[in-house]
Amino acid sequence: MTNMGLTKYNLPPFMNTSDNNLVEDFYIPLLKESIEYRRGVGFFSSGWFRMVSKGVIYLVENGGRLKIITSPILSKEDYEALITGSKARQDETLYISISNSIQDFRKSLEEDTLSAIAWMIADEILEIKFAVPRNKLTGDFHDKFGIFIDAEGNKVAFSGSPNESIQGFQNYESIKIFPSWRDPISQEIAEAEYNRFETLWYDEDPNLKVFSIPEAAKEEILKLRTKERPYKKEVILKAFKENKFPTPRNYQKEAVENWIKNGYKGLFEMATGTGKTLTSIFAINEYIKKKENVFIVVLVPFIHLVDQWEKDLKLLSENIVKCYGNKKNWLFDLKSKIILQNKNKIKNLIVISTIQTATKEEFIEAIHKSTVPNMIVVDECHYAGAPKYSKVLDPLFEARIGLSATPIRMWDEVGNIKIEDFFSKTVFKFPLEKAIKEGYLTPYEYHPILVELTDEEFREYEKYSEKLAKILSNDKLTDEEKEKKIERILIERANILNKARNKLFELNKLIKQFNSLKYSLFYCAPSQIEVVFDILRNENIVVSKFTAQESNEERKLILDKFTRGEIEAIVAMKCLDEGVDVPATKYAFLLASSTNTRQFIQRRGRILRKYPGKEKAFVYDFIAIPPIEVKITSHTRQIMRRELQRFREFADYALNKYQAKGKILEIARRYYLLDEV
The missing domain is CATH 3.40.50.300 (P-loop containing nucleotide triphosphate hydrolases)
Known part of the structure; x- marks a missing residue:
């Protein structure tokens, strides 16, 4: 395998067709060192492959892949068929457009190049998709940007006027170049262009519809394999497997x-x-x-x-x-x-x-x-x-x-x-x-919100505590019997804190302070789901429930829409605790939480995953406290100790650690629990 380091090149910030040979000075050298080439371009001709074939063959033998998004050749009727038609009409329209393009390829290229392209598509080395504007955009896909990626993850993004065609290199054209290792700005642009390509490739831009090649058209392309592979299958498949394996x-x-x-x-x-x-x-x-x-x-x-x-x-x-x-x-x-x-x-x-x-x-x-x-x-x-x-x-x-x-x-x-x-x-x-310190997770702010139990809720909590004491002192029960009864009482008692009525009142006040609640998670007790859902909907927030009632397919759709910003908020119980990725999450509202350290640590981890454009996350924790006028007893201290366990875990690693602790010092002092803050 070749030495595939893009960093060996001292790339200028600009290149143009007057001062440089873009094929020899840019495309071929960078393709040689890459394992992936991604390109979004208004017009694409397979003639480009003939010009840069030396670099492409290196990329292929490195185990590389090429992904290209381009604009199909469409009439007005074609456009309407793609945007509004059924899948059958869409496939037929694309098939005709691609078939016409194949005929053009035949006229302009020798047979060897056509065969090579067909082999690359057959071996899934080259993948082409077609972009058609929709919604507020009605013209063509006319963008021109690209990204080279090497085995170490280094990237070179570029943008400029040339199309991927022979004519594109005969005009006066220029490109701007952004190596990810040059400086922080170039790195940020390279990553942003990489992420933008991903958004387009997976059809996640609301104003652009991206189509894969329909099977019928793919079959037409595969018929062009009139020669042997221009590369060794064993080499390319082995190298591809090695290079898709992350570092x-x-x-x-x-x-x-x-x-x-x-x-x-x-x-x-x-x-x-x-x-x-x-x-x-x-x-x-x-x-x-x-x-x-x-x-x-x-x-x-x-x-x-x-x-x-x-x-x-x-x-x-x-x-x-x-x-x-x-x-x-x-x-x-x-x-x-x-x-x-x-x-x-x-x-x-x-x-x-x-x-x-x-x-x-x-x-x-x-x-x-x-x-x-x-x-x-x-x-x-x-x-x-x-x-x-x-x-x-x-x-x-x-x-x-x-x-x-x-x-x-x-x-x-x-x-x-x-x-x-x-x-x-x-x-x-x-x-x-x-x-967090080493940049693998997102820094966060922690905002505790103290919520008093009502007198009725507090009396109910005390009753469960008394029941608990009686069971613990009952010598007639076996250890197994005690364990079952204790577990049930602890759950019922914890639910009083989780379902505290005033949490909903405080939530209603809090969300009115936000201009946007896009990318928000609301963790609730089961009985709170519907109420929280209605509170958010009444504020014109696009919200979805994520509970055991939704199927796996529905959950996947909810998470996809949440990531794209089509759903602003998700109201959930335990379903997001383990194994579900929601990296776009920026705001988390904890209305219910158990004493299980694992649960709130996992919830925080979900919130802190890295995501493009997410500089920090925000956690709003609704902490139940006894009514202020109630005298201090073992029961009231028990409530505070339970809630402070979670508070300390969240506050200790927050950006605003001391501000967060300042909000709770007075109540902790009142209950003689300063050492637990």
Whole structure:
């Protein structure tokens, strides 16, 4: 593989066709060092490939890909068919437009170039999409910008007048050039252009419709493969697989090295948003390199995480079995693939299962048939310490990784011992404070909002506390009976604080102070969902609920629209706590929260994920306190101690740490809890 460093070039800020040969001085050298070329251009001709073919072949052999967005040749009728027509009409219109373009290609190019382009499309090295303005735009897609990307992630963005055509290099044309390593401004522009291309490519710009090539037109293009590939298939496929594999960050390398030193066992205790999943994939990759053919089991707590993991694990293997739900949907496939792997017919089999399915006897029996080196990865591994799930901690597995921002189970010493015994120990920690400081997570402001319980709510809280005391002193109950009753009472008592009526009153006041609530999450108790939804809707905020009632497809659509800004706010319960990515989130309103440290740490992690244009996040925490006139008792101090646990965790790492603490000092002093602030 070639040395693919874009940084070797000392690129000027401008180039033009009078002073420079853009093909020889710009395109070919940068293509040679790239693994990806992205281009948005008003007019595209395959003649461009003939001119820059030397650079393109290098990019292909580097395992590179080319993505091009261009404008189709359309009549007024074509345009209307694309924008307003059915999918069938859209495909037919594009097919005719592309067929016409192919005829033009034939006239202007020798057969070798046409064949090469067809092979690149067939091998998914070259992908072309067509952009048509819509809504407030009615002309053509006339932009001209591009990005080169090398294996180290360095980028060169450029913009200017030339189209990707032979004529484009015969005119007087110029380009502006922005290498990501030159200075902060160039870096910002390069990243912005990269993100803009992504927005267009995935059809997320509301004023531009982007179409893929319909299958019929693709078949026409593939017929142009009249010669052999101009590159070796084995080289390009191997290089492509290597180069689409991301480069680990330094701390991820350290985590994997520590895990290997610990005998391929360990816990990764990493703040939400710092790449636990990817870190474990780097570790799996090292295990594959060592053993050559391995059996990997990845366990996740929720079904939607199976698909998320599958997307990332495809970096490692094409042999993936997903196990959840009815065994008819997965058991035969699982058994068959294990047999094939044992016979060395397939390599590196990866099984992704929910932790619930992994406890089933059929699953356990099937995986025990594997005869190759094996490894287990348990996502959110604190679940595996629970009695009903602990059988997944199977000694069968010689290599083991546990992932969690907070692997410790509250009030469950037995479960914690099981987790530590199985995974050995924590081999790497990457705490929140360090992740923010080093720029991997977004800094945030924390704003506590003190909300008094009503007299009625406080009396109810006291009643539950009295019930709790009676159960604890009841010697006639067994420990198991006590545990069940205590758990139920603690939940009911906590709900009084979560559902405090005055929280809704304070929320109503607070949101009126915002000009925009775009990218906001509202975490609520179940009984608050409808009320909060109505409060926001009455303020003309585009809001959606995200609860257990919505299907996986509906949830995905909600999150996509939220990311694009079409939905301004999401009202949720626990569904966003683990494994759901909402990096665009800027504002979080915590109306309900448990005493479980893991829950509010995960919620914060979701909010702090990096996102283009997001310089900092804002957390508004509604803290329930006893009525001011109530005298200080063990019950009132208990309420304050519960809420201050979360307060301290959030305030300690906030940008406005001292301002936040100042808001609560007086009440903490009143309850003799200053040492807990």
